[in-house]
Amino acid sequence: MALETVALPHLPASLPVHVALYRNVENSVFLRQQLLAGNADFEYALIDASMILSRQHAITAIFRAVNDYLNNRLKSRNVHSEIVFAFNPTNNIADSFRKFGISDATKDLLIVKVSTSPEISHDSIAAHLKDSVQGTLVAFDSETLSQISDVSKIKKQYKLGALPSPGAQANGAQDDSIKRQLELSLLGAIALRGS
Amino acid sequence: MADYKPPPLPSPFSFTQPAPTLLTQGAEAHLYKTVSLDPSIPAALKIRPSKPYRHPILDRKLTRQRIVQEARCLVKLIREGVKVPALLALDWEGQGGDSGWGGAWLLMEWIEGPVVRVVLEQWEAWMKQNSSSLDEAQRAREEDRVRDLLNRMGAAGAEMWTPMGLLWRGEIVIIDLGLASQSTQDEDRAVDLYVLERAIGSTHPRSEALFDALLQGYRESYKGATSTLKRLEDVRMRGRKRSMLG
Numbered sequence: 001m002a003l004e005t006v007a008l009p010h011l012p013a014s015l016p017v018h019v020a021l022y023r024n025v026e027n028s029v030f031l032r033q034q035l036l037a038g039n040a041d042f043e044y045a046l047i048d049a050s051m052i053l054s055r056q057h058a059i060t061a062i063f064r065a066v067n068d069y070l071n072n073r074l075k076s077r078n079v080h081s082e083i084v085f086a087f088n089p090t091n092n093i094a095d096s097f098r099k100f101g102i103s104d105a106t107k108d109l110l111i112v113k114v115s116t117s118p119e120i121s122h123d124s125i126a127a128h129l130k131d132s133v134q135g136t137l138v139a140f141d142s143e144t145l146s147q148i149s150d151v152s153k154i155k156k157q158y159k160l161g162a163l164p165s166p167g168a169q170a171n172g173a174q175d176d177s178i179k180r181q182l183e184l185s186l187l188g189a190i191a192l193r194g195s
Numbered sequence: 196m197a198d199y200k201p202p203p204l205p206s207p208f209s210f211t212q213p214a215p216t217l218l219t220q221g222a223e224a225h226l227y228k229t230v231s232l233d234p235s236i237p238a239a240l241k242i243r244p245s246k247p248y249r250h251p252i253l254d255r256k257l258t259r260q261r262i263v264q265e266a267r268c269l270v271k272l273i274r275e276g277v278k279v280p281a282l283l284a285l286d287w288e289g290q291g292g293d294s295g296w297g298g299a300w301l302l303m304e305w306i307e308g309p310v311v312r313v314v315l316e317q318w319e320a321w322m323k324q325n326s327s328s329l330d331e332a333q334r335a336r337e338e339d340r341v342r343d344l345l346n347r348m349g350a351a352g353a354e355m356w357t358p359m360g361l362l363w364r365g366e367i368v369i370i371d372l373g374l375a376s377q378s379t380q381d382e383d384r385a386v387d388l389y390v391l392e393r394a395i396g397s398t399h400p401r402s403e404a405l406f407d408a409l410l411q412g413y414r415e416s417y418k419g420a421t422s423t424l425k426r427l428e429d430v431r432m433r434g435r436k437r438s439m440l441g
Contacts, residue, residue: 007234008232009211009212009229009230009231009232009233009234010207010208010210010211010229010232011207011210012207012210013210056232056233059232059233060232060283060284063232063284064284067206067207067284067286070206070207071206071286071288071289071290073288160274162274163274181273181274181276184273184281184282184304185270185273185274187281187282187283187284188266188269188270188273188274188281188282189270191266191270191282191283191284191285191301192263192266192267192270192282192285195263195266195267195285195287
């Protein structure tokens with residue numbers, strides 16, 4: 001597995017997005033310290049992967065943040081903090097970092113970096129992450145995320161407690177449609193924030 | 196209208212490769228087909244372009260209000276498990292054009308299928324030839340089960356014409372909630388049904404007699420139907436404008 005570069009449709013090719021999913025991260029405390037200290041080398045979106053339901057969920061939040069960046073209306077410090085904020089269904093920025101951002105106890109971590117300048121390339125990010133993150137790089141796909149995500153925590157944060165939880169039924173097809181409904185509800189909440 | 200050019204796409208769709216294709220346009224919005232955030236999955240893009248003849252402040256306010264209203268209805272219905280296209284992304288102040296304000300847009304799930312109007316037209320043409328079919332009663336009931344679900348949700352479409360429903364894998368999906376509003380009043384629901392009845396009567400005359408089947412399905416799937424239908428009688432007598440405003 002390696003750092004994935006996602007070419008998001010509708011966004012200019014000059015703004016590629018790089019995504020890496022790590023499991024069993026051991027230096028969360030260190031990474032969080034770098035964020036708090038404002039270390040520019042560590043300007044990443046560091047997201048607690050247990051709060052992510054699927055690949056589409058993450059992609060939608062990233063798209064929202066990058067679109068707001070393109071249109072010069074970021075609510076937070078930079079596009080990377082905005083990605084963490086974009087996951088939040090409400091307008092509380094500090095709360096979004098607490099709930100969706102990296103914490104000292106984070107074991108599974110999604111790292112997102114937007115190439116906002118040409119010097120930031122796939123290779124430079126890959127090399128820097130290799131040196132700084134102690135964890136196992138895994139595939140950024142919905143199957144892996146489904147082993148990581150904490151559905152009840154996600155539902156609580158998005159105030160979707162009334163929806164059925166996937167995994168409760170043994171029936172595969174029914175389970176898929178329950179998960180899809182939850183996923184689509186999350187996407188809607190992300191798109192509507194601040195409206 | 197060979198040289199008609201639609202207004203420039205708001206950011207970020209000016210970057211989209213290949214460019215979204217224009218499917219249809221109405222007075223308020225343009226509908227494009229494009230891809231979702233996953234390039235292998237299609238999506239519908241609805242753009243409400245800026246209207247330069249309006250005062251810019253009013254224009255932004257109205258456009259924003261309307262697109263957000265539609266998006267909220269979509270999300271609410273998705274949460275309730277009603278068949279509508281899911282909201283994928285939204286921007287109520289899209290940038291583009293010369294003034295910097297390019298209108299609002301929303302990206303929805305792509306639903307494949309014929310619109311109910313086309314289905315009815317085909318059926319009417321078919322009926323002209325062989326006038327013995329009973330399937331319509333079932334289909335009308337199906338169509339209406341969804342409408343009533345909408346009603347139960349309290350999302351009353353102010354204008355529900357048959358082009359707005361779409362037949363998808365045997366199910367009816369309401370695809371256009373551009374004028375939907377959230378209401379729990381019998382009056383609003385009755386007026387919706389009345390408008391729909393008149394719409395079907397005028398555009399699909401052969402299907403008019405089947406409107407009863409629609410009401411039947413409505414009665415079966417919505418608990419509060421009795422009082423709504425009673426109100427529908429009143430509306431039929433007087434027309435849809437009770438308040439005589441607007």
